[in-house]
Amino acid sequence: MGKPETIVEKIWNKHVVHAEEGKPDLLYIDLHLVHEVTSPQAFEGLRLNNRTVRRPDLTYATVDHNVPTRNRDIIKDEVAKKQMETLKNNCKEYGIPLADMYHPDQGIVHVIGPQLGLTQPGKTIVCGDSHTSTHGAFGALAFGIGTSEVEHVLATQSIWQERPKTLNVKVEGNLGPGVTAKDLILAIIAKFGVKFGTGHVIEYTGEAIRNLSMEERMTICNMSIEAGARAGLISPDETTVEFLKEREYVPKGDAFNEAAAAWLDLATDEGAVYDKTVTIQAAEIEPQVSWGTNPGMCVPVNAATPSLEEAENAEDVKRALEYMGLEENQPISSIEIDHVFIGSCTNSRLSDLQKAAAIVKGKKVNDNVRAIVVPGSFSIKLQAEKEGLDQVFKEAGFEWREAGCSMCLAMNDDVVPPGGRCASTSNRNFEGRQGNGARTHLVSPEMAAAAAIEGRFVDVREFAGAVS
Amino acid sequence: MEAIESHKGSAYPLDRSNVDTDQIIPKQFLKRIERTGFGQFLFYHWRFDDDGKMRETFSLNDNKYKEASILLAGENFGCGSSREHAPWALHDYGFKVIIAPSFADIFYNNALKNGLLPVKMDEAQVKQWMKQAEDGALELFVDLKLQTITDDNGREVAFDIPEYHKQKLLNGWDDISLTLHHEAKIEAYEKRN
Numbered sequence A: 001m002g003k004p005e006t007i008v009e010k011i012w013n014k015h016v017v018h019a020e021e022g023k024p025d026l027l028y029i030d031l032h033l034v035h036e037v038t039s040p041q042a043f044e045g046l047r048l049n050n051r052t053v054r055r056p057d058l059t060y061a062t063v064d065h066n067v068p069t070r071n072r073d074i075i076k077d078e079v080a081k082k083q084m085e086t087l088k089n090n091c092k093e094y095g096i097p098l099a100d101m102y103h104p105d106q107g108i109v110h111v112i113g114p115q116l117g118l119t120q121p122g123k124t125i126v127c128g129d130s131h132t133s134t135h136g137a138f139g140a141l142a143f144g145i146g147t148s149e150v151e152h153v154l155a156t157q158s159i160w161q162e163r164p165k166t167l168n169v170k171v172e173g174n175l176g177p178g179v180t181a182k183d184l185i186l187a188i189i190a191k192f193g194v195k196f197g198t199g200h201v202i203e204y205t206g207e208a209i210r211n212l213s214m215e216e217r218m219t220i221c222n223m224s225i226e227a228g229a230r231a232g233l234i235s236p237d238e239t240t241v242e243f244l245k246e247r248e249y250v251p252k253g254d255a256f257n258e259a260a261a262a263w264l265d266l267a268t269d270e271g272a273v274y275d276k277t278v279t280i281q282a283a284e285i286e287p288q289v290s291w292g293t294n295p296g297m298c299v300p301v302n303a304a305t306p307s308l309e310e311a312e313n314a315e316d317v318k319r320a321l322e323y324m325g326l327e328e329n330q331p332i333s334s335i336e337i338d339h340v341f342i343g344s345c346t347n348s349r350l351s352d353l354q355k356a357a358a359i360v361k362g363k364k365v366n367d368n369v370r371a372i373v374v375p376g377s378f379s380i381k382l383q384a385e386k387e388g389l390d391q392v393f394k395e396a397g398f399e400w401r402e403a404g405c406s407m408c409l410a411m412n413d414d415v416v417p418p419g420g421r422c423a424s425t426s427n428r429n430f431e432g433r434q435g436n437g438a439r440t441h442l443v444s445p446e447m448a449a450a451a452a453i454e455g456r457f458v459d460v461r462e463f464a465g466a467v468s
Numbered sequence B: 001m002e003a004i005e006s007h008k009g010s011a012y013p014l015d016r017s018n019v020d021t022d023q024i025i026p027k028q029f030l031k032r033i034e035r036t037g038f039g040q041f042l043f044y045h046w047r048f049d050d051d052g053k054m055r056e057t058f059s060l061n062d063n064k065y066k067e068a069s070i071l072l073a074g075e076n077f078g079c080g081s082s083r084e085h086a087p088w089a090l091h092d093y094g095f096k097v098i099i100a101p102s103f104a105d106i107f108y109n110n111a112l113k114n115g116l117l118p119v120k121m122d123e124a125q126v127k128q129w130m131k132q133a134e135d136g137a138l139e140l141f142v143d144l145k146l147q148t149i150t151d152d153n154g155r156e157v158a159f160d161i162p163e164y165h166k167q168k169l170l171n172g173w174d175d176i177s178l179t180l181h182h183e184a185k186i187e188a189y190e191k192r193n
Helices: A007-015 A040-048 A078-094 A109-116 A130-138 A147-156 A181-192 A214-227 A238-244 A254-265 A314-324 A350-360 A378-386 A389-396 A445-454 B085-093 B105-112 B123-135 B163-171 B175-180 B183-192
Strands: A016-018 A025-028 A031-034 A059-062 A124-127 A141-144 A158-161 A165-172 A200-205 A231-233 A276-281 A288-290 A298-300 A339-342 A370-373 A421-424 A439-442 B006-014 B070-073 B097-100 B117-120 B139-143 B148-151 B156-158
Touching: A007 A016, A007 A025, A007 A141, A007 A200, A016 B183, A025 B183, A031 A109, A031 A147, A040 A078, A040 A147, A059 A109, A109 A124, A109 A130, A109 A214, A109 A378, A124 A130, A124 A147, A130 A141, A130 A214, A130 A231, A130 A238, A141 A231, A147 A158, A147 B105, A147 B175, A158 B175, A165 A181, A181 A214, A181 A276, A181 A288, A181 A298, A200 A214, A214 A231, A214 A238, A214 A350, A238 A254, A339 A350, A339 A445, A350 A378, A350 A389, A350 A445, A378 A389, A421 A445, B006 B097, B006 B123, B070 B123, B085 B105, B097 B123, B105 B117, B105 B163, B175 B183
Parallel strands: A031 A059, A031 A124, A124 A141, A165 A200, A165 A276, A200 A231, A339 A370, A339 A421, A421 A439, B006 B070, B070 B097, B097 B117
Antiparallel strands: A016 A025, A025 A158, A288 A298, A288 A439, B006 B139, B139 B148, B148 B156
């Protein structure tokens, strides 16, 4: 046996194409996911320099950021329409598979990769989107890149990267009833800060992580970037293998068993050393609600906004409270909302919708609230409809939409109006993220569903109809 | 990419930490398929009100910072979305150097690829320069070759930058051309796997 290694070291070492002292490594990329917003300038760059796409077969594109989630046949936004058409033309020109607006595989890029089995353990995966970290849930090394790097990967199927440091986020014990993966990742970011992962790849370990489903693991890894880490991953185990079985792009039969054995071997070795380790106790975590303008500004639902006197960074807290229209020491349960968004690459998968539906079943959305559900992919939408979830939501007064990024970043017309306040299952509560002047509170799908009914934040654990 | 050896300019202090790329360039401006013309939208909702009128209360709109080309900012600058539109907007607006105690990883990389020099600098030093720029005016001379920044009084401070990035900025090298020198190795890798 050689020296024990982390999964990051194993994947990295296998993908180095060229290494030189004092320079980043040239890393081979196994899967390049492409969407309409961060790719047009990259393709244009290829054309200007008379270059081509090296491996269209390792590239996969979809439209998600701009797509309307209703009335798809009439896209009024001409600029958005042109951007989507540009992607279509680029994919055609370079032979890249594209799940466009009417394709059965269309959806949020970080939802469809795993759904199709394109995402696999041990792969290096990039996309011009910071939430590419989602794919780390499978034990892939996956990170977001800029448009220049998109162009670079298109042209060379490789990327220059400094070897990252490793950060072990160890979650001991188990989450309490009614406490979700979303609460866990929000609590991690609240505890350690929005930049504690900078320069690192996070590996999430510990009993609580092992007991999460693949969908929950995706929620965790998705928000690694909100802790500053470009990538966050979880060592593959039987849960990973089971999820991938029979997926479209995954090997079948004996080839699958061989692949699965290799995947399990990728897990971090006993005794491997991380550059940094932090620990958090799962049992202490409560349902979370963000109160401020970055994802670290988060407290348990039964707590209050910070006191300015006690705050370390009083200026930041003051500015955030002002933007959010909140007072210091204000109980979270007193905050009334007027919008609810259930969706995004963080929380739009089937189990998210099932859990939210269980909360709203037989109840009515509060009169002051406009609530929408946006499934992560067309396929999830179909499955949910098969189970009758759409009916549950619609009968409660939710709008049921087509798949896309939607109100997470409000590039299409799913926008929270100025001064509006939204309980959102997405990942970012930045100023103006969901619309100019809009106020975002990040929560789990269960907490969002309960808030939709009550018109304010309530502890979902005490909410009638809540499942444990 | 435009090469950068040194830059002399006046500084604008943005005393905020965790400035995210949604603030640098809001999403409604990401639909364009061009790489240019994003400067007008920089810090859009901080600079303009809901009617598109300039907010007098936001310091970048102050006449004294009109010619500023060096941005002084708080820690974790450029966090959030990977949008390269952020460095495009900063560069197009006229900023050539950003000095902050720390940068988000993706933004740091994106800046380097666009001839926008991100300088990591001790927080106390950044704060001191911010105060100078607020109280009066601050001109800085940033020498990438020597890795030094000199202020109006001739006081010199050194900064770190990985040699690899420095050489690329100094020469304005295009990453893809450099990588294609290793094309045989990429092919060999593909054959092995």
